Amino acid sequence: MFKGNASLYSMGETIKVCCAILVDNDKILCAQRSATMSLPHKWEFPGGKIEPGEKPEHALKRELSEELGIEIEVLQGFRSNFHRYSEGKQIELIPFLARIVDGNPDPVEHQAVIWLGVNELVGLDWADADVPIVDEFIKWYRHRRVD
């Protein structure tokens, strides 16, 4: 008999999560999960779970409004990363480059938010699912065309 979420995870459910790489003046917004959240104290890009039938971009706007009180514009998507955490939870983390169009980030769930330069990103203790996304973003950012 299966009980609880562990059974769902072991049956292969993949949770779709969107996240925003918010850029402003060559700084990136990084958010630290609180002690009471899963993955306590890990750093991540703000975002959250996509609801059934919801478009990822819509979920992202909703989550950033709820979590940080900001309105964003989505600029482009990046390759998503599938990751299975040791407790069995499997997520597809879908990143988007975005910018703030209204408001200042004021975290209601996160322990902290900070703006860091691209070269400083590797110094944070990222959630495991974010590590390849951070690496790929850094490479993309350094080689992007500035017209």
Ligand SMILES: Nc1nc2c([nH]c(=O)n2[C@H]2C[C@H](O)[C@@H](COP(=O)(O)OP(=O)(O)OP(=O)(O)O)O2)c(=O)[nH]1
């Ligand atoms: N928002 C966000 N979530 C991430 C990132 N990396 C990463 O592993 N996650 C995980 C943490 C959560 O398990 C899940 C996102 O869920 P959520 O933001 O809606 O909130 P949650 O803390 O209530 O989730 P839960 O793990 O407690 O179920 O994805 C990231 O960069 N941004």
